[in-house]
Each structure stands twice: as C-alpha cells, then as structure tokens.
Amino acid sequence: MPTDAVTTEFFDTTGLRLLKQGFALTRRSGEWWLHTQRRCVLLPYGARETGAAARLVLAPARGVELEPVAATATEPSENAGLTVAKRILADRLTRPERVTDGSARDALLVTLHEMLGRIAEADVDVRLGERAAAGRLRVAVRRVRGLLGVAAPALGGRLGAGIRRELGWLAGELAPVHEAEVLVPRLRQRLAALPEEFAREPAQARVTRYFADCGRARAAAALGSRRYLQVLNAIDVLEVVLAETPRTRWPKAARRPAATVLPGMAASWTRKTTQELRRAGRDRGLSEARHAVEKLRCLVDSGCRAGIGTRGVEVPLGTVGELLDEQRVAMTAHRHLRALRTQAADAGEDYAVFDALLRAEIAAIDQYSARAAEAWQAARSALSPLCTDGT
Known part of the structure; x- marks a missing residue:
C-alpha cells in the first residue's frame, strides 16, 4: 500500500480484530497513534517499530500479525480515528447479526462478550502504564472467571472449567502489582496523617524500598506469555462454540428463557452470599x-440485558462489593505492615510508626465489615424483583 508524508495508515489484523473491539491503530508522518472509544494516545514508537505497536494491542489482536488495512490522505482528528476507520472499512465490517431468542445462554453470552472487551481495554492500559490499570485488568479477569462459574449450567459447564483455572492463574500473576498500586498511596497517606512525633521519613523510605520490586516483571511476563494468549483464544473459541452449537444440543438450563433461569440463579446466589x-x-x-x-x-x-427487573440493584450491590474490596485491602495492608515492622525492628529502626499504622488498619477492617453488612441488607431488598421474576 503506497504511503507518503501526509498519508494516515490504519493497521489491524486481516480480520479487523482491533476495529471490532473498539481500537484503531494509525501511523502518520512517522508517528503511531492509538484511538479508543475514550481517547487518542500518541505512542512513543518510531515509524518502523511495528512490533512495539503490535505488543501494545496484543490482547485485542490476540497476537495475530498486524498489517496496513487502509489509508487516507485526510488526517483524523484526535476523537475521530475510530469513526474514520469504520467508514473506510465499512464493507469489511459488515456481518450478519446473530439472532437471539431470549434464552439464558444468549443473555449470558452477551455479558461474557462485554466482559472480554473490558479485559482488552484494561490490558492496553497496563501496557501504556496507566495508573491502577493492573487492578482493573485483574477485576475484569475475575469477573469473567466468576461468570463462567456461576453460569456453568448454561455456559458450557466442563468446557469452561479449564478456562476458569487459567484465569485464576492470571489473576494470581497480577495480584502483587495490583497490591502495590493500591497500598503504596494508601500507606503514604496514612503516614502523612500521623503526628509529628512519629519517625515518618524513615518509614516512608522503607515502604518505598519494600514495594520497589512489586511484581511488575512477573505481571509483564504473564501478559506477554503464550499461556495468556492461549486462554484468551480459548474464551473466543468457547464463545463461538456456545453460540453455534445447535439449540437442540444445549443443556435444558441454556434453552429456557433468561427471565425464568436467571432469577433462580440469582436467588440461589443471594442465599449463598x-x-x-x-x-x-x-x-x-x-x-x-x-x-x-x-x-x-x-x-x-x-x-x-435480558430485561428482568433489576432497577436499583446495581448501586447497592456495587457498594457491597466495594466495601468488601476495601476490607480486603485493609487486611492486605495489615499483612505487609507486619513484615515492614519486623524489617524495621531487625534494622534497629523506630518501629512505633508501623504499630500505629497497624492499629489504623485493624480499625478499618472492622469498620468496612460493619458497613458491608449494612449495605447487604439494602442490596437484598433491591434484589427481590430479580429473584422472583419468572418464578
């Protein structure tokens, strides 16, 4: 494809994997740009660094080789890259819409597909060095894993079991860097709030050293591994298999209307929760x-998504989840603070500051626990319509 100084090239896979997931990768005048639904980013790559650009979008492209797929002499504005790409490549994007029938499997597949999109978005953010991106990616991974578990009767059962194990591995690889993303600013804030008599500066220096090796290399290795690509591809295959398997071969729970199946599942997990x-x-x-x-x-x-009465459920249930996450963060902080206290004592430093931080985290654990219990009462009331519809 001919190029010149004023031509914008669009790079994608042959099957336009990037564009279908809401990404456009362009090169113009030697500069690479990544266009997403939220923003446009100038990438720190040279004109010939196609490999670096490909590594950035490894998750949405699934490791498939990138190539120039279109070109235009018009320079897209920062917010129009995706729009221009879709216009130029419209004939290749056209595909028949999959007919849905209101079944439980259809409703769950829509949710699964959207969750996979969040993995791709968060993965790119991690590679761009965005703040707290590893945590967002870990949450997205855990939610896909949770969906495959809770909806196993309608989403493949044993087909999804191996994927769930691999997603558990991935979440574990991301855990250390996620902890550092959350705990370093948290501990800095707590140190800053302590009275002047505490030796804050030595403690701050120790916290910085302690989290210097926070698992970034481990997370980067996992996200660049063949194993990671294999699990993403396995989910893609699972999606296709579940959608294209003849309906007569679906399990009973998958064939029944979502409005009948999902309330029963929700009621069961409400009791479990x-x-x-x-x-x-x-x-x-x-x-x-x-x-x-x-x-x-x-x-x-x-x-x-299936039209079942869930109005007002998302907020209180989200609050419960956030409070439990905060409780978990406080418990994790407590564990690391005990290690920091030991290190300070062994080095002959004043460790009273870490005792003070430990007391603060113990109080936070109990506070979050109590607030989560209260929030759950509101969430249970809001869940009632979902748990009774269709029954």
Whole structure:
C-alpha cells in the first residue's frame, strides 16, 4: 500500500480484530497513534517499530500479525480515528447479526462478550502504564472467571472449567502489582496523617524500598506469555462454540428463557452470599464472600440485558462489593505492615510508626465489615424483583 508524508495508515489484523473491539491503530508522518472509544494516545514508537505497536494491542489482536488495512490522505482528528476507520472499512465490517431468542445462554453470552472487551481495554492500559490499570485488568479477569462459574449450567459447564483455572492463574500473576498500586498511596497517606512525633521519613523510605520490586516483571511476563494468549483464544473459541452449537444440543438450563433461569440463579446466589458474609471476618472467609458478590453481580448484569427487573440493584450491590474490596485491602495492608515492622525492628529502626499504622488498619477492617453488612441488607431488598421474576 503506497504511503507518503501526509498519508494516515490504519493497521489491524486481516480480520479487523482491533476495529471490532473498539481500537484503531494509525501511523502518520512517522508517528503511531492509538484511538479508543475514550481517547487518542500518541505512542512513543518510531515509524518502523511495528512490533512495539503490535505488543501494545496484543490482547485485542490476540497476537495475530498486524498489517496496513487502509489509508487516507485526510488526517483524523484526535476523537475521530475510530469513526474514520469504520467508514473506510465499512464493507469489511459488515456481518450478519446473530439472532437471539431470549434464552439464558444468549443473555449470558452477551455479558461474557462485554466482559472480554473490558479485559482488552484494561490490558492496553497496563501496557501504556496507566495508573491502577493492573487492578482493573485483574477485576475484569475475575469477573469473567466468576461468570463462567456461576453460569456453568448454561455456559458450557466442563468446557469452561479449564478456562476458569487459567484465569485464576492470571489473576494470581497480577495480584502483587495490583497490591502495590493500591497500598503504596494508601500507606503514604496514612503516614502523612500521623503526628509529628512519629519517625515518618524513615518509614516512608522503607515502604518505598519494600514495594520497589512489586511484581511488575512477573505481571509483564504473564501478559506477554503464550499461556495468556492461549486462554484468551480459548474464551473466543468457547464463545463461538456456545453460540453455534445447535439449540437442540444445549443443556435444558441454556434453552429456557433468561427471565425464568436467571432469577433462580440469582436467588440461589443471594442465599449463598448471605451465608458467606456471615462467615466473613479477618480470615479467608472474606475471599469467599467477595467471590459470591462478584458472581451475583454477573447475574444482575445479565438480567439487566435480558430485561428482568433489576432497577436499583446495581448501586447497592456495587457498594457491597466495594466495601468488601476495601476490607480486603485493609487486611492486605495489615499483612505487609507486619513484615515492614519486623524489617524495621531487625534494622534497629523506630518501629512505633508501623504499630500505629497497624492499629489504623485493624480499625478499618472492622469498620468496612460493619458497613458491608449494612449495605447487604439494602442490596437484598433491591434484589427481590430479580429473584422472583419468572418464578
């Protein structure tokens, strides 16, 4: 394809994977630009660094080789890159709409597809070095994993079990860098709030050193691995298999109307969540409670798309999830602060500052636990329409 100093080239895979997921990658006058639905970013690559650009969009492109797919002499404005790409490539984007029939599987597949889009978006943000992006990616991964678990009767059952295991691996690889993203600013803020008599500067220096090796290399290795691409491709294949398998071969739960199946699932997980929240405290029971809330939120998302009465559910249920996440952060901070206290004591430093921070996190754990219990009462009331519709 001919190029010159005023030509904008659009790069994508042969099947336009980027454009179909809301990305446009352009090169103009030696500069690379990434256009998304939210923004346009000038990339720090030279004109010939196609490989670097390809690594940036590895998740949405699924590692498929990029090539020039279109060119225009018109320079797209910062917010028009996607629009121009869709106009130029409209004939290649046209595809028949999949007919939906209101079944539980159809509703859940729509939710799964949107969640996969969030993984791609967060993955690109991680590679761009965006603040807290690893946490957003980890949340997106966990939500896909949760959906495949809670909706197993309608979404493949054993077909999704192996994918869930791999997503668990990925979430684990992202955990250390996510913890650092959250804890470093949190501990800095707590240190700044302490009275003057505490030795804050040595403690701040120790916190900085402690989190210097926060797992970024580990996360980068995972996101650049063949294993990561394999799990993303496996989910793509699962989507296609679930959508194209003849309806007569679907499990009964998959064929039944979403308005009948999802309320029953939601009712079951509402009871499960209540049980787990009662058990949750300063132990591992908190993880089970968080997972239960995540799975319930997946069902609410799917119910919303299926037209089931979920008005007013998202906010209180989201509040419960956020409070449980905050409780988990406080518990994680407590664990790292104990290690920091030990290091300071072994080095002969004043560790009273870490004792003060530990007390603050213990109080926060109890506070978040109490607030989550209160928020759950409001969420249960809001969940009633979803749990009774169709029954």
